[in-house]
Amino acid sequence: MQVRLEQVTKTFAGSKNTQATAVKELDVTIASGKLVGLLGPSGCGKSTTLFMIAGIHDVSEGHIYFGDHDVTALPSDKRGVGIVFQNYALYPHLTVWDNIAFPLLNAKEMKKRLKQRFAELSPPMANFKAYIQRLVEEAAKLVELTAYLDRKPAELSGGQQQRVAIARAIVKNPSILLLDEPLSNLDARLRVQTRDEIKRIQKQTGITTVFVTHDQDEALSICDEVIILKDGVLQQQGPPQEVYDHPANQFVAEFLGSPQINLVGGSIKANKLYLGNEEWFALPESLSDQPVNIGVRYENIRPDRENRKQAFEATVTSIARTGGTSTVQVRLADGQPMRLHRDSDDVLQEGDRVRLYARPRTVYIFNAEGEKILQC
Template sequence: MKGQITMATVTYDKATRLYPGTEKPAVDQLDIAIEDGEFLVLVGPSGCGKSTSLRMLAGLEDVNGGAIRIGDRDVTHLPPKDRDIAMVFQNYALYPHMTVAQNMGFALKIAGVNKTEIRQKVEDAAKILDLTEYLERKPKALSGGQRQRVAMGRAIVREPQVFLMDEPLSNLDAKLRVQTRTQIASLQRRLGITTVYVTHDQVEAMTMGDRVAVLKDGLLQQVDSPRNMYDRPANLFVAGFIGSPAMNLVEVPITDGGVKFGNSVVPVSREALSAAADKGDRTVTVGVRPEHFEVVEANGGATKTLSKAADDAPAGLAITVNVVEETGADGYIFGSADVGGETKDLVIRVDSRQVPEKGAQLHVVPRPGETHVFSTSSGERLSD
């Protein structure tokens, strides 16, 4: 089927959606250029504008400003039927009285395609999706994952230029969700169809997308590859949203040569400190991933040998262990620390064979070169 499908770029050009009676746009001047065959994931918290952005592309929401293009066609004000897209919904939207084959071929039947061609397209799609043996079954005889694959098949047989997927895995249990997301990503790469996928699950976004676009309050925060977004979040919101468990974010004072982190001074680039000074910030927000902490001392026994502070107190930030989660290969310490007179919750990843007990006291420092520095006032990234 791949050779029959025409791919297309998708361009959001300052696309804006303002609902009647509201002052703040649901989507505000969205600018994204999606390449031929690319899998782009729109992700963000509830109400961020991701589903609205998808519906604007589908023609289900008006575009009040800017433009949307598929290939070289301006589709901003075209009806959905003229956009050459296929949409996969969260709730499958299958006809219960029809067989799998009839569900998959229904749109082609309505379009007047002859029965022989419909059957061939349905069988081709069923083979791709491992649904051949289920073609004569009704939806009620299928599992949730199989129903979602039928919905995918219905989209595939239309041979669209663009796939649109609106949280298609939300109704599946955890294990099936992992399995199905792998199948969808593999299928998309096999077919090479440009795909825009909406999810609230950042793990889903990071594992499926060629690129990920993070939205908040209708504004695009960052669009990048999953690896770049993880390694270089553009601002505090992206830093706290991308990653599971999330990045630890701690506001700390600026000092000579870096920032004060408990009893230690963590080196920070001159450029970052200069940028903070230009903004009038006396503190910066340091971000550290759970896996980028070193444990200095736990209950008096050092798990890592690092330099002591000048007063011979343990180096780093003092942590009280509240909860320990062991996941097999790794252990996660959920602890609390006193930072500037406020209690701050932190998560540290450790070797599962060296986890401390609940209530233990330990000290942690960031690994050299593994800190992210953000402006406390604006939230933007300051470090390289």
């Protein structure tokens, strides 16, 4: 199901009649069947947005649509969403089986619908209990926990607990699956494993999934699309690679990518770009004179041997070798540092004077407000 947020604003009442705006006039459409990451630093409003979609937080202004249906005023239990929390929120006193079956057996509406579906089953099943059993087993199979149905949550690893939470959210066949920082409580190894698992489960079920995270690695690696928020304001939306290659502004450019993008002060004078104080290259478009920040990612800076465009000179100040690649730090003429990745077998030495270039379409020019004014 498609989810559409239209001019959604959320304000919280603060102390002494102040109001804090958590989300501001958010316009976003999440396509049906996609895995979409809501991404941003903590406090950017991403979880608030998720809770508004879930109906846990009310919307201060604006509307939320599921498909064509306006759900803004609908209580959460009527929205047909499944939710998974960062801390798993499993019922600690119940077994895995009971946890997964909980929404099926304890929600009135759900039970009614299941009874109806049960009556219409073909071929018919012997009894309702067996039907529930089948649904629970299917969900457990999907998250590969069939062997653990009798265990209590405390007897499972973090990753397994998270999968139980996912099974519980999808067993009721929700139209939308909402995941709030589902990986933050896991250790690094499990995190990679579980995120691939989430991707697989989402692909297998085809449920529209919104995934909140502050970790850009996670979002970039599994999402079909990312939505980047800062201070409650939408920064950019698009497929991960595209957002990575074409950041809308300096915030997105800095936020995405690890290691963080090189940012160097410079200026535009007479339609020429200055890297530091040195003239770099002539701009293809005419722009007014102004100070700018220039961003280039590590991997887009290479040694220049053929006198390419967008080349510049620098001095190697240090080389850090880590296995197959090394990170080379250089200094521009005015002393500003930049870093790039090289193969470890490069013969660079500290103090070497090197000629480098930035690959075409990888130089981002941001104005003083942080907006991208050109990409060369």
